[in-house]
Amino acid sequence: MENYETYDYDVLVIGAGGAGLRAVIAAREAGCRVAVVCKSLLGKAHTVMAEGGVAAALGNMDQPDGTKEPDSWEVHFVDTMKGGAFLNNWRMVEIFTKEAPERVLELEQYGAVFDRTPDGLIAERPFGGHKYRRLNHVGDRTGLEIIRTLQDKAVSLGIDVFMEVVITRLLKDGDRVVGAFGYYRESGNFIVFRAKAIVLATGGWGRMYRYTSNSWEGTGDGVMMAFEAGAELLDMEMVQFHPTGMVWPPGMRGILVTEGVRGEGGILRNGKGERFMFNPKYMPELYRGQFAETEEEAERWLTDKQNNRRPPELLPRDVVSRAIYREVEEGRGSEHGGVYLDISHRGADYIKRKLPSMYEQFHALGDVDITKQPMEVYPTIHYTMGGVKVDPETCATTVPGLYAAGEVAAGLHGANRLGGNSLSDILVFGKRAGEHAALYAKTVNLGKIDEQQIAEEEDYLLLPLETKEGENPYDIHRELQETMQKHAMIARTEKGLLEALEKIQELQKRAEHLHVDGDRCFNPGWHAAREIRFMLKTSEIIVRCALERKESRGAQWRLDYPDRDDEFWGKHNLIAVKDGQHIKIEPRPLPEMPERLKALFK
Structure with missing residues (x-):
């Protein structure tokens, strides 16, 4: 064994995005x-890619009659459950929608600078699947402002930061996680x-796809370390395809075009110039009657922002x-x-004020002036609803001693976020993860580190590095992405x-x-x-779960099973667990929603 540095802490947070920084703040305040520990630099987190806004039912926006929109956690709860095709954990959604407003106002207290309404409240914009305007935003740079704010707060509390450190294995003492190994x-x-x-x-873990909005860090390290440590994974087949990623130029394909563009009135047209989202075949039964049916009606919404009958471009992302x-x-x-x-x-003035990043992105990368011409977009891998249970x-x-929050954790978003x-x-559950990790840390001592695990x-x-001849990891990565x-x-x-599974298993042998x-x-x-070995295992689990779920729901669109199966699959999550050297996939009943919450849908 080689020499290695050792550090001792009460709470170790792996990942310095919004969820990680909010957990750091909570644990430090405890x-x-x-x-x-961050794989890249502090401040360079995937959270900055979330541009359009942070959803919380503050109800700050005026209706045409001068009253405020009647938004509430209950309406946000209904929207989130419907958007997730009812595969969500209802308790997570309840906690989330109740606590989101407080977490946003807390950001403001930390120093976040939001856009404002004429009467000085935080401005909110419409977004896909949300009944009311509840995306609290900073232009189209909301994620960047959140990272800046949380980073300043965390550093002010006094923390140790390890940048450009890769964690590759969680260390266990019996059933309990007691440490982490990396380089x-x-x-x-x-x-x-x-x-x-x-x-x-x-x-998340979008880098196993050819076109993705994810940066190079998104290789599934965290979810696979948890899996190898014995944690259960939930609904891994549910990978979100954001409808609008850049298509042109080719080198930029997959880069995100924020949903804020459609929230501010952007419209989708096909190659024939038709506004195709008005086609009735694209409107799910669940949303009929809630969206504009003509361009004239959608134009009226643009000018007076009526609460219902939004443009169909603002249907949920999977649709x-x-x-x-x-x-x-x-x-x-x-x-x-x-x-x-x-x-x-x-x-031009409105676009540059409300969507400055999008204007600069297309102008710099594609020589496209979005104030004068349309963007070309196509779905890109953006997010994963599945993850650690x-x-x-x-x-x-x-697994005792191990907590998870943010995109790596599952249950909140169901089949579609x-x-x-x-x-x-990341704000709501980052805080909860940090608080409860701190509470647990106060009840236990540091565990024993097993030198054998480190040696392995x-x-x-x-x-x-020691193998004289073998496979190039970049070649395997390219083939995995194409598959x-x-x-x-x-x-x-x-x-x-099945073809994908066969190819992945071949690549695993080569790896x-x-x-x-x-x-x-x-x-x-x-x-x-x-990283490629993390991605291969993650891909295998995604494919095995997609094979098991024989229906179409949210991000899972099976052409051979085009309908939703509410009798069985609508009542079951898919759980992936490690079974020796194998992967075991099993359906598990969803927790039953209480009558007090069922009544909200009536």
Whole structure:
């Protein structure tokens, strides 16, 4: 075994996005000694990609008659359950919708600078699937402002930060998680953390797809470390395809175009110039009567922002993604294989004020002036609703000492996440995860670190450098991306999923013999060797769950099972657990919603 640094903490937070920083703040305020580890630099978190706003039912916006919109946690609860196709954990949704307003106002107290209404309240914009305007925003840079605010608050409390450190394994003492093992990206030197409690806030895992809005960090490290440690995973088949990612230029394909563009009046047209979202075949029965049926009616909404009858472009993301997919597949796509998203009718001054990042993004990357011409967009892998199963109250996983919050945790969003709910998710459950990790840490001592576990992980990490000949991790990554993009994206079939599973298993065998040149210092190929093995296992679980769920619901669209099965699958989550060296997938009944909440839907 090589030498390694060792650090001891009460609470270790892995991930420095919004969920991780909010957990740090909560644990630090509880009096614990806390460290946060981030794979990249502090402040460079995927949270900054969430641009449109943070969803919370503040009810700040005026109706045409001068009264405030009658928004409430109850309405937000109904919207979130409907958007998630009722696969959500009802208790998580209840906690979330009740506490989101307080968490947003807390950000304001920390120093966040939100856009304002004429009477000085936080401004809110409409978003897909939300009945009222409840996306509290800072232009189209909301995630960036949240990270800035939480980072300043966390640093002011006094924390230890380990930047550009990759955690690759959770260490256990019996059934309990007691530490984490990893290395410095710059030098490759190993590092061990002993901790009484660990909070996973590692985000998502979109990099196994060819086109994704996720940055390079999203390789599934956290979810797979939890799985290997014995945690249960929930609904891993539910991967969200954001309907509007950049199509042109090719090098920028997949980069997010915020839903705020449609929230501010952006319209979708196909290659023939038709506003296709008015087509009745794209309107789910659940939403009939709630959206405008003509362009004239949608235009009236744009000018007076009536509470109902919104434009159909503001249907939930899964619905809009499927519609765009069908338009392109049926030959009505744009010049470069997408559809057109046009906001130019809103005027240059309005666009530059409300959507400054989008204006700059398209101008700099695609030489497109969105104040004068439409954008070309197509669905891109953006988020995962599945992840580590957690307790709604405490964010505890099924492994003692391990907590999870944010995108890596599952249960809140069901089969489809509504836009804006991710930012309030990280605030609500980041706080709860930090609080309860701190409470747990005060009841236990530091556990014993097993040197054998460290030796095994060291050998696993160093093997690609010691193997004289073998597979290139980048080649395997490219083949995995092509496989998942082709067979496990928007439209899925049993035939395609079985082909994907066969290919993934082939790639896993090849990945046992990886070869990387050079040494550990400044070696991205060496980093990729560990990441590809995380991504292969994550992809296998996604595909196995997609095969098991024989229905179409939310992000799971099975062409061979096109209907929702509310009798069985509408009442069951899918659980993935480690069974020796195998993966066990089993349906588990959803918790029964109490009558007091069922009454909200009547």
